[in-house]
Amino acid sequence: ARVDYHTELESTNNTALKLVRDLPEIPVATLVLTEHQTAGRGRGENRWWSGEGGLTFSLLINCDALQIPPSRWPIISLTTGLAVCDAIDRELGDVKPRLKWPNDVYLRGCKVCGILVEVPDSRHARVVIGIGINVNNSAEHAPLELRGFAISLSDLAQRTLGPTDILISILQSLAGRLENLATGCLDLRKDWQKRCLLTGQTIQVEQDKRQLSGLCHGIDEDGALALETDLGLERCLSGTVTHFS
Ligand code: BTN
Structure with missing residues (x-):
């Protein structure tokens, strides 16, 4: 694997996407890492806030080499979420991180990490996995609109953590989880059901053309969110959860 380090970047995902364009031959994995992003992106139109002490990186993976077929790319994001949960548990003890599909x-009901998976061009088997995790950037210093919704690992642990330890731990878990994904190992399904934050909650999901609400029954074996609506059971393969309680 290759490491591409910069003190400042617009967005590590943008840099990783450019690498795909400029370097047709990509090793199994390339890590793009920066101390500071000036235009970190979230899903849709969202931006990613990370103050000083946050960890932001992208992993550009070669899915041919890792033997991850395109049919499984839509669940790379959940798989990555599991890897982050594994690493948090390993570094901080059993603190019960949860996946918000x-x-x-999430940790203690607040967002600690966001994941943005992008496929640059479906003709090449390359996928960019962007991870932003609040490590030492305490939510106390977050922009006002995020306070009460965000948390950092240091807020939870009440001490400063080693960002490199967290990074290595996530990369180790991710290597194992991507192997699970390649082999179709059933642990993934069992674990994302176990880690699902929304199970048992009444939620609202926004999709391209419709909005659904109902009782969440967790994440099924295909990575879809199962929702009991007035019209019956719905499986959401994509969308954004706008409300949960
Ligand atoms: C979200 O919460 O919607 C996803 C946030 C993803 C943020 C990470 S930070 C590293 C990588 N580079 C980006 O511009 N975004 C992702």
């Missing part, structure tokens, strides 16, 4: 990790 399809791409966030």
Whole structure:
């Protein structure tokens, strides 16, 4: 694997996407890492806030080499979320991180990590996995609109953590989880059901053309969110959860 480090970047995902364009031969994995993003992106139109002490990186993976077929790319984001949960548990003890389908990790009801998976061009088997995790950037210093919704690992642990340890731990878990994904190992399904934040909650999901609400029954074996609506059971393969309680 290759490491591409910069003190400042617009967005590590943008840099990784450019690498795909400029370097047709990509090793199994390339890590793009920066101290500071000036235009970190979230899903849709969202931006990613990470103050000083946040960890932001992207992993550009070669899905041919890792033997991950395109049919499984839509669940790379959940798989990555599990890897982040594994790493948090390993570094901080059993603190019960949860997956907020399809791409966030929560701790104590607040967002600690966001994941943005992008496929640059479906003709090449390359996928960019962007991860932003609040490590030492305490939510106390977050922009006002995020306070009460965000948390950092240091807020939870009440101490400063080693960002490199967290990074290595996530990359180790991710290597194992991507192997699970390649082999179709059933642990993934069992674990994302176990880690699902929304199970048992009444939620609202916004999709391209419709909005659904109902009782969440967790994440099924295909990575879809199962929702009991007035019209029956719905499986959401994509969308954003706008409300949960
Ligand atoms: C979200 O919460 O919607 C996803 C946030 C993803 C943020 C990470 S930070 C590293 C990588 N580069 C970006 O511009 N975004 C992702």
